Amino acid sequence: MLAAWLDAHGRALWWVACVGCAVPGLWLAFCTAGQVLGPNPLESLLHVTGETARTLLLVALSITPLRDAAGWLSRRVRSRHGKRLSDWNWLVRMRRMFGLWCFAYAFAHAALFFEFDLGRDLSVAWAELVEKPYLMVGAIALVGLLPLAVTSTRSMMVLLGRHWALLHRLVYPVSLLVLAHEWMTMKAGSWDAVPATLVLCILLGHRLLVSAGRIRAAGHDGVEVPERLPGDRSGQELRAPGTR
Amino acid sequence: MFLRRRPDVRASELSPEWVMQGRRRLVGASAIGGGALLLPGVASLARAVGPSSTGTEGILGCSVALPESARTVAGEAPTPLADISGYNNYYEFSSDKRAVRVLAQALTVSPWTITVDGEVEQPLTVDIDDLQRLFGSEERTYRLRCVEGWSLVAPWSGFGLCRLLGRARPTSRARFVEFTSLHRPSEMIGQRVAGGLQWPYREALRIDEAMHPLTFAATGLYGAPLPRQNGAPLRIVVPWKYGFKSPKAITRIRLVNERPRTSWVAAAPSEYGFYGNVNPDVAHPRWSQARENRIGELRKRPTLFLNGYAAQVASLYAGLDPATLF
Numbered sequence: 001m002l003a004a005w006l007d008a009h010g011r012a013l014w015w016v017a018c019v020g021c022a023v024p025g026l027w028l029a030f031c032t033a034g035q036v037l038g039p040n041p042l043e044s045l046l047h048v049t050g051e052t053a054r055t056l057l058l059v060a061l062s063i064t065p066l067r068d069a070a071g072w073l074s075r076r077v078r079s080r081h082g083k084r085l086s087d088w089n090w091l092v093r094m095r096r097m098f099g100l101w102c103f104a105y106a107f108a109h110a111a112l113f114f115e116f117d118l119g120r121d122l123s124v125a126w127a128e129l130v131e132k133p134y135l136m137v138g139a140i141a142l143v144g145l146l147p148l149a150v151t152s153t154r155s156m157m158v159l160l161g162r163h164w165a166l167l168h169r170l171v172y173p174v175s176l177l178v179l180a181h182e183w184m185t186m187k188a189g190s191w192d193a194v195p196a197t198l199v200l201c202i203l204l205g206h207r208l209l210v211s212a213g214r215i216r217a218a219g220h221d222g223v224e225v226p227e228r229l230p231g232d233r234s235g236q237e238l239r240a241p242g243t244r
Numbered sequence: 245m246f247l248r249r250r251p252d253v254r255a256s257e258l259s260p261e262w263v264m265q266g267r268r269r270l271v272g273a274s275a276i277g278g279g280a281l282l283l284p285g286v287a288s289l290a291r292a293v294g295p296s297s298t299g300t301e302g303i304l305g306c307s308v309a310l311p312e313s314a315r316t317v318a319g320e321a322p323t324p325l326a327d328i329s330g331y332n333n334y335y336e337f338s339s340d341k342r343a344v345r346v347l348a349q350a351l352t353v354s355p356w357t358i359t360v361d362g363e364v365e366q367p368l369t370v371d372i373d374d375l376q377r378l379f380g381s382e383e384r385t386y387r388l389r390c391v392e393g394w395s396l397v398a399p400w401s402g403f404g405l406c407r408l409l410g411r412a413r414p415t416s417r418a419r420f421v422e423f424t425s426l427h428r429p430s431e432m433i434g435q436r437v438a439g440g441l442q443w444p445y446r447e448a449l450r451i452d453e454a455m456h457p458l459t460f461a462a463t464g465l466y467g468a469p470l471p472r473q474n475g476a477p478l479r480i481v482v483p484w485k486y487g488f489k490s491p492k493a494i495t496r497i498r499l500v501n502e503r504p505r506t507s508w509v510a511a512a513p514s515e516y517g518f519y520g521n522v523n524p525d526v527a528h529p530r531w532s533q534a535r536e537n538r539i540g541e542l543r544k545r546p547t548l549f550l551n552g553y554a555a556q557v558a559s560l561y562a563g564l565d566p567a568t569l570f
């Protein structure tokens with residue numbers, strides 16, 4: 001029932017999530033305008049944009065495992081919505097939206113640093129990039145996110161065909177770089193990055209297990225997971241050709 | 245901001261025995277050899293007998309008055325009290341700078357005593373309520389620069405640390421001064437968490453740094469008693485060093501011969517040096533120290549060498565490699 005409802009209201013859900021993603025940015029704009037960013041305004045700006053970008057990256061990365069989990073669950077309860085659960089296109093659209101918001105926040109994060117910390121000075125920026133590994137790591141992560149954002153449109157997906165999925169595997173090294181960047185900015189003795197690191201370990205671990213065949217994927221994008229035939233009690237499942 | 249008149253001080257306090265001894269021993273030493281530089285106590289004594297009473301050169305102890313420019317911050321209003329007391333690094337309570345203000349209110353600051361011992365002729369324990377009577381009270385407005393890259397301007401009240409140290413009369417073996425902060429996990433919730441810093445928090449200075457007239461023992465802020473989150477009832481303020489060198493809630497001051505192992509140096513030696521001198525040219529291993537966020541300002545500003553106190557203290561480090569001063 002819930003599954004059916006979610007499926008039917010995917011579009012509304014997309015809008016709710018989209019507005020939700022805009023909230024941290026709107027909040028920062030509001031606080032900046034009202035000069036209520038607190039004692040260290042630049043730190044607040046970098047902190048909120050950085051953490052939002054990182055969180056949205058993790059959210060985008062959790063869509064596929066969630067689909068797999070939903071597929072597994074629907075098989076367990078023999079839900080008639082098993083097929084749809086794994087094949088919700090709106091979930092994929094949602095993932096694109098999260099990814100694009102992630103890029104927007106990451107870009108704003110770097111732009112704010114360039115403007116207010118480096119004073120918009122390119123030579124200072126270069127010197128510091130070369131000198132400070134955490135900045136270099138952040139910058140590489142941002143550069144890695146760029147092609148993903150650019151090729152996120154439907155027409156790009158069609159154009160790139162199967163190379164698209166290959167290209168977008170870039171998100172895995174980028175996510176590792178982002179967490180490395182975050183750890184490197186932490187003061188010694190601070191454990192603030194632990195939750196995000198644990199989540200990333202689960203998300204990437206899931207993919208490792210899938211590729212090792214230990215977990216069943218819900219199907220590659222666009223490929224359905226086989227549904228139980230009505231009345232089938234044998235436990236036999238039909239498999240789409242070529243899926244694992 | 246008015247400065248209260250300093251109380252009269254006895255001559256022995258103005259010129260402690262060990263400085264006199266040092267003078268006798270080192271008088272005539274025109275050049276400081278490399279060996280002396282490795283022995284900061286001796287080097288400082290040598291400097292003490294150098295061209296003294298020329299204002300800023302070779303000053304040591306309470307006998308030298310600070311110029312007005314070093315007691316105030318010209319052309320800049322102090323940071324609002326709400327910010328100074330709402331954004332604090334105080335790991336005894338939390339590593340969250342905005343949470344410290346709330347958590348620190350659990351601290352009992354009275355009764356409180358401060359013990360001065362170790363390499364001194366006259367060990368002493370002073371009640372916090374006697375400090376003003378013994379050492380007077382004056383106001384100093386100093387810049388404070390945190391190693392994390394933010395800074396503020398704070399109007400402290402208190403007394404020069406040299407007054408307290410002078411009363412204990414350091415011996416000639418005293419080369420370093422170690423400060424121990426309160427260890428009371430029942431009230432300091434951050435001390436109950438394992439990992440990170442070793443408690444109690446320890447900091448230390450070379451004796452010539454500790455005796456420098458800029459080095460301040462603060463008991464008040466904005467004319468009122470020090471808020472708990474700012475280090476009540478007594479903290480040390482060393483304005484030319486990063487904030488971690490200005491320890492809070494001091495209970496013990498020990499004069500020692502060997503360089504003490506300080507908390508941050510023990511926790512992360514590659515990131516926090518013993519000296520912790522503010523230097524825009526010596527980067528923290530992870531971030532630049534060239535610029536800083538003055539609290540309340542969005543755009544960063546350049547950091548000043550020795551936090552703007554070079555005229556007073558640069559001579560303390562003559563001949564030392566700036567990179568080792570971090």
Ligand code: HEM
Nearest residue numbers: 043046047050051053054106110138139141142178182185
């Ligand atoms: C050129 C690229 C980048 C630059 C110059 C940059 C700069 C910075 C700086 C200066 C900080 C430290 C903030 C502070 O200590 O107050 C920081 C923290 C952080 N950055 Fe970046 N960053 C970049 C790219 C990224 C990207 C691509 C992401 C994520 C998608 C990211 C996520 C974070 C996170 C999560 C933090 C920790 C925030 C905190 O806890 O304060 N950064 N970044």
